[in-house]
Amino acid sequence: MTPLQRLELEEKVIKMLRTVYDPEIPVDIYSLGLVYKIDIDDDANLTIDMTMTAPNCPMADFIVDDARIKLESIEGLKSVNINIVFEPEWNQDMMSEEAKLELGFL
Numbered sequence: 401m402t403p404l405q406r407l408e409l410e411e412k413v414i415k416m417l418r419t420v421y422d423p424e425i426p427v428d429i430y431s432l433g434l435v436y437k438i439d440i441d442d443d444a445n446l447t448i449d450m451t452m453t454a455p456n457c458p459m460a461d462f463i464v465d466d467a468r469i470k471l472e473s474i475e476g477l478k479s480v481n482i483n484i485v486f487e488p489e490w491n492q493d494m495m496s497e498e499a500k501l502e503l504g505f506l
Contacts, residue, residue, distance in 0.1 A: 405476075409446075419470060429467065431498055432496075433490065433495045445479045445481070446480045449485050450485070451484065451489075
């Protein structure tokens with residue numbers, strides 16, 4: 401995989417992550433800062449490290465399943481692996497400016 405192909409795939413991944421929402425929050429998981437790492441290896445295997453707004457998030461399974469289904473639809477990716485991590489602990493400072501504005505934090 402060339403660096404350009406990797407970049408194009410990563411852009412598609414980010415675009416797709418922007419369509420995944422926590423049903424309780426009207427902002428996508430990428431803008432919320434829940435996605436910590438996006439890694440695409442030379443064989444087009446995608447690994448994502450992400451977190452939840454709270455360790456006991458009742459919608460965690462729904463959000464991960466939604467993300468996985470959407471990411472698996474991206475042409476060119478061989479596999480999708482999503483890891484839920486809690487380090488570093490998520491906080492509101494990780495949100496994009498747009499997310500903060502949407503949620504009334506600005």
